[in-house]
Amino acid sequence: MNAKSNYCLTLIAMCVAGLLSAAEPDETLMLPPKYRKLLPLHEKLGEPRPGDWLTVQDEPGQTFRQYIRQKPVRADRRRRTIYVQPLGELPETKKKIVELTADFLAAYFQLPVKIREVVSLESVPEAAKRKPGKHRSEQILTTHVLYNILKPRLPRDAVTMIGITASDLWPGEGWNYVFGQASLGDRVGVWSFNRYGDPDRDEEAFKRCLLRTMKTAAHETGHMFSMRHCTLYQCNMCGCNHLGESDRRPLRLCPHCLAKLCHATGADPIKRFESLIEFYNKHGFEEEREFCEKSLELIKPTPIAKNVY
Numbered sequence: 001m002n003a004k005s006n007y008c009l010t011l012i013a014m015c016v017a018g019l020l021s022a023a024e025p026d027e028t029l030m031l032p033p034k035y036r037k038l039l040p041l042h043e044k045l046g047e048p049r050p051g052d053w054l055t056v057q058d059e060p061g062q063t064f065r066q067y068i069r070q071k072p073v074r075a076d077r078r079r080r081t082i083y084v085q086p087l088g089e090l091p092e093t094k095k096k097i098v099e100l101t102a103d104f105l106a107a108y109f110q111l112p113v114k115i116r117e118v119v120s121l122e123s124v125p126e127a128a129k130r131k132p133g134k135h136r137s138e139q140i141l142t143t144h145v146l147y148n149i150l151k152p153r154l155p156r157d158a159v160t161m162i163g164i165t166a167s168d169l170w171p172g173e174g175w176n177y178v179f180g181q182a183s184l185g186d187r188v189g190v191w192s193f194n195r196y197g198d199p200d201r202d203e204e205a206f207k208r209c210l211l212r213t214m215k216t217a218a219h220e221t222g223h224m225f226s227m228r229h230c231t232l233y234q235c236n237m238c239g240c241n242h243l244g245e246s247d248r249r250p251l252r253l254c255p256h257c258l259a260k261l262c263h264a265t266g267a268d269p270i271k272r273f274e275s276l277i278e279f280y281n282k283h284g285f286e287e288e289r290e291f292c293e294k295s296l297e298l299i300k301p302t303p304i305a306k307n308v309y
């Protein structure tokens with residue numbers, strides 16, 4: 001058995017890949033000009049390190065033009081709320097992290113975000129659980145969560161719904177675990193706190209757990225808007241194979257993924273940067289705030305000088 005540990009699995013990614021053209025003439029030229037202005041701030045993805053996602057997965061990537069062509073999931077007037085669905089009771093500190101993550105998602109996607117009442121995991125059948133070892137906690141099968149728990153509960157006004165659980169997640173035979181998983185077309189996803197450390201330990205552990213949670217929630221929600229893994233830049237939509245790689249990955253989106261997000265949600269990128277600056281400022285994420293400020297400077301329209309006679 002080819003056992004793999006894996007950060008994120010996209011359910012229908014491989015099916016879509018075969019339908020896309022293999023080579024775009026120049027992905028940058030296909031990017032709307034306002035997003036092109038941001039490119040100088042972003043670092044190319046570069047060669048993967050041993051054990052990284054791109055050493056174990058063959059990813060085709062997805063340009064902005066390919067994204068538009070595949071008719072992605074988009075918010076509209078009827079469906080424009082992102083729901084966060086707690087699965088099983090969470091301790092107080094983790095509830096706080098979920099609340100902060102919901103505020104963050106609202107700024108990141110520029111859509112209303114609502115946290116739902118807890119759904120118990122007690123009724124998960126034995127066939128959808130496993131105990132991987134004496135010292136590991138029980139795992140829940142992600143496909144059961146996505147298609148038996150979340151999808152039937154999608155509210156009418158939901159554009160996407162993401163489950164959050166303290167349980168460890170497992171996507172099926174051949175895999176050890178996943179931190180999160182989402183569907184590119186069914187508008188459901190899930191992520192787990194299980195491997196993000198104990199946020200009650202101290203202030204630093206809390207902030208680390210919050211940052212990891214924000215990254216995963218935004219990454220999985222990006223997938224639910226049909227965004228595939230990024231293979232161009234250091235970007236929150238890059239696939240990750242282990243926690244070290246995930247910790248290296250930035251919270252920001254590259255200009256290509258930002259253009260996709262704005263297409264899917266109808267977000268104004270200027271307002272989005274302003275909302276994120278407010279969030280990062282309030283919660284002490286200095287590096288992210290500074291990056292958004294630089295981005296805002298570049299993307300803002302240049303004022304037209306008035307002629308004085």
Ligand SMILES: [Zn+2]
Binds near residue numbers: 009010
């Ligand atoms: Zn992913």
Ligand SMILES: [Zn+2]
Binds near residue numbers: 230231233236256
């Ligand atoms: Zn990207």
